[in-house]
Amino acid sequence: MKKIFIILAGIALLASCKTLTKTHIVTVNIDESKITSSVKPESYSVTIKNVVTQQEKNVTSTKATAVIEGVYAGVYNVSIAGSATEDGITKNYSGTVANVSVLADATVTVAAEVVEPALVFKEIYYTGCKYTAPGAEKESNYFKDQFYEIYNNSDNTIYVDGLCIGTVYNRTVNTSGYTYSLPEGEDVKDYVFTQYVWKVPGDGTQYPLQPGESFVMAQQALNHTLDGNTYGKSLDLSKVEFEFISEEIIANGRCTDNPDVPNMLVGHKCGTNKTLQWLTSATGEYYVIWFPEKKIAPENEITFDNGISTFPVYPIKKSDIIDAVEAGKDEASSKNKLYFSPLDDGYLFCPEGNYSFQSIARKGETKNGRLVLVDTNNSNNDFEYKTDPQLRRGGVGAPNWK
Numbered sequence: 001m002k003k004i005f006i007i008l009a010g011i012a013l014l015a016s017c018k019t020l021t022k023t024h025i026v027t028v029n030i031d032e033s034k035i036t037s038s039v040k041p042e043s044y045s046v047t048i049k050n051v052v053t054q055q056e057k058n059v060t061s062t063k064a065t066a067v068i069e070g071v072y073a074g075v076y077n078v079s080i081a082g083s084a085t086e087d088g089i090t091k092n093y094s095g096t097v098a099n100v101s102v103l104a105d106a107t108v109t110v111a112a113e114v115v116e117p118a119l120v121f122k123e124i125y126y127t128g129c130k131y132t133a134p135g136a137e138k139e140s141n142y143f144k145d146q147f148y149e150i151y152n153n154s155d156n157t158i159y160v161d162g163l164c165i166g167t168v169y170n171r172t173v174n175t176s177g178y179t180y181s182l183p184e185g186e187d188v189k190d191y192v193f194t195q196y197v198w199k200v201p202g203d204g205t206q207y208p209l210q211p212g213e214s215f216v217m218a219q220q221a222l223n224h225t226l227d228g229n230t231y232g233k234s235l236d237l238s239k240v241e242f243e244f245i246s247e248e249i250i251a252n253g254r255c256t257d258n259p260d261v262p263n264m265l266v267g268h269k270c271g272t273n274k275t276l277q278w279l280t281s282a283t284g285e286y287y288v289i290w291f292p293e294k295k296i297a298p299e300n301e302i303t304f305d306n307g308i309s310t311f312p313v314y315p316i317k318k319s320d321i322i323d324a325v326e327a328g329k330d331e332a333s334s335k336n337k338l339y340f341s342p343l344d345d346g347y348l349f350c351p352e353g354n355y356s357f358q359s360i361a362r363k364g365e366t367k368n369g370r371l372v373l374v375d376t377n378n379s380n381n382d383f384e385y386k387t388d389p390q391l392r393r394g395g396v397g398a399p400n401w402k
C-alpha cells in the first residue's frame, strides 16, 4: 500500500512539474482609440515582465497585435511603446496593464496613450548686455546674444523636429470687449496669440533629444566674446543647435548666418513689416513652446480688433502648449501679468533689468544620475535669476546631431 502511495505521489509530482514547465502564448491587442492623429504607429515594442522573477520578453508587434510565445505561468506586467510621425512631428505612445495572471494561453488588451513631451525651458537669456565697440566712446546696448535652452525632463527620447517657439502678443491680453476672428465655435479663452512662429526644422526623426539633454536656439549663433563692430563681449554661441535666421533676415543684412548652425524655420509671420532679426524684448516676454495639433498654415491667421485698430495674429491653442514662462520688467509690472493656470501662475524678472547680462534659469536636482528640473507651472517657484547666463548649466548633455 505504501509503495502504491509513493508511485502515485511520484506521478503527481511529475504532472505538476510538467504544468510548471509548460509555456503559454500571450496575445497582446493594442487599443488605439485614444490616438487622434491619422497616422498610427507601424508597430509597437511590447514587453511582458514577470513581477516576481523580473524576467522579461520583448517582441515587436505587427500593426496593433503582438504574439508572445514561451510564457511560463505567472503574474506579469504588459507594456507597449510606439511612435508615429505626421507633418514632421513625432508623437510617442505607451501603455501598461499590470498584474496579468497567465495560467493558460491568454489575450490582453493594452490602451495606447499619448506620452506628453516633457520639454521645459531650462534657461532664457533675454536681457542682453552693455558693450563698448572698439573705437567707440560710449557703451551701447547689445542683444544679438539672446538664447533659449530647452531640456528633456523625461525618461523618453523626444524628437524636437517641428517644435514651435514664440512669444505671446501682449496687445491681445485683455480679451473682454475685443474681437477675434476665430473660426465658428472656437472660444478665445482656449487660445493665446503670437505674431511670429519659429519652428525647429526636420522631418520628425532628425532631432532626437535624449533624457537629460538640452538644445539651444540663439538669436545669432556667433561667438559673442570676440571684439569687433558687430560682436558683443558676452557668450560664445557659435556651437548652439539652431539660430533664428531666415531668408528675409539674411537679405536685410543686419545678421550673419553661421553656415555651421542650422537655421530655425519661419512657421508663420504676421504682417508685412520687415524682420531685421528675432529680437524679443530685453525686459522679458511671455515665452511658449508647443507642438501644433493643427498644421501651421497662413490660412489659420486671424484678425484681432481692440476697437481702435486691427492686428493680424496667429492663434496657439493652450492645450498644445508644452511649457510657458512669463518674464517681465519688474515687480510693478507683475500687475499686468498675462496668463494664469495652467500655463504659468508666476511672474519673473531680472532685478538689474535690460542689458544687465542676467538670465532666468530653472531650478532642479539630480535624481538617479539625471538632473530633474522643477516644473510646477509657476515661474516664481520654478526659476531663479542668474548673473552669469550659461549654456547647459549643471553639466547637462548636448545632443549629437552634427
Ligand SMILES: [Ca+2]
Residues within 6 Å of the ligand: 243, 245, 257, 258, 259, 260, 261, 262, 263
Ligand atoms: Ca545658420
Ligand SMILES: [Ca+2]
Residues within 6 Å of the ligand: 120, 322, 323, 324, 343, 375, 376, 377, 378
Ligand atoms: Ca511648465
